[in-house]
Amino acid sequence: MSLDQVLIFDTTLRDGEQAPGASMSISEKLEVAQQLARLGVHVIEAGFPVSSPAQFDATKLVAEQIQGPVICGLARANEKDIDAAGKALAPAKKRRIHTFIATSPIHMEYKLRKTPDQVLKMAVEAVRYARQYTDNIEFSPEDACRSDLSFLYEILAAVIEAGATTLNIPDTVGYVLPYEYGQIIAKLKENVKGIEKAIISTHCHNDLG
Incomplete structure (x- = not known):
């Protein structure tokens, strides 16, 4: 990668959702991800899959539906978290x-x-x-x-x-x-x-x- 290249990593769907009043439904998350892809961001952090079934499902849906950006999942440094992220992200290219x-x-x-x-x-x-x-x-x-x-x-x-x-x-x-x-x-x-x-x-x- 060129030293002067800036890559945009967007964490609206993961860290952004922690802001008061910013909780989103799974369909809203997909819509945000679609807009982020249209904007041309390089990486979309889709969620924290192990943290709840809803987070897992939302991450998997984004991985299935969104083309272009890298789809990212958060995981603590343990096998359970990493397995959940790996499975949720499996559909992503x-x-x-x-x-x-x-x-x-x-x-x-x-x-x-x-x-x-x-x-x-x-x-x-x-x-x-x-x-x-x-x-x-x-x-x-x-x-x-x-x-x-x-x-x-x-x-x-x-x-x-x-x-x-x-x-x-x-x-x-x-x-x-x-x-x-x-x-x-x-x-x-x-x-x-x-x-x-x-x-x-x-x-x-x-x-x-």
Whole structure:
């Protein structure tokens, strides 16, 4: 891919639906996906298939009906989530599994109750497992902007080696300012082994207005 090419990854159907009042029926989701395809977005994140039967069905319907964009499904770094995403996305001609795990100290200790070594192992295993469904694998270190940079360098290099093709850097809690976010991306480009093989993706929040 050209270094000056910008790809549009749209998460209206997944993260956008979390906004108050933004819940959509399955037919409304299909209509939004059709409009996104008409707009020419490159990737549509259709849902979080394991989270509910409705999410699974909506993701599968988008995968069946939408041509053109890559259709993506979200999955935590475990086999159950990845299997659900893989099955929901199976009808899509172009599919992507987006797997994630938290990497900030506070999330690892209090939410996951895992050590950094355990988290790294789970991330690598998830990427490898997802490759049975598609070679297009996106990995997100959740709460990246509150994560230790040296650990980010390590885990991102490991998932690239395992087969991740896109690295998404989420500012999960809206922690950093735009210039700080840019500095993090620059440091990752300088210090993550093999990052030239992957697409760098951004995911920012505007929680403070």
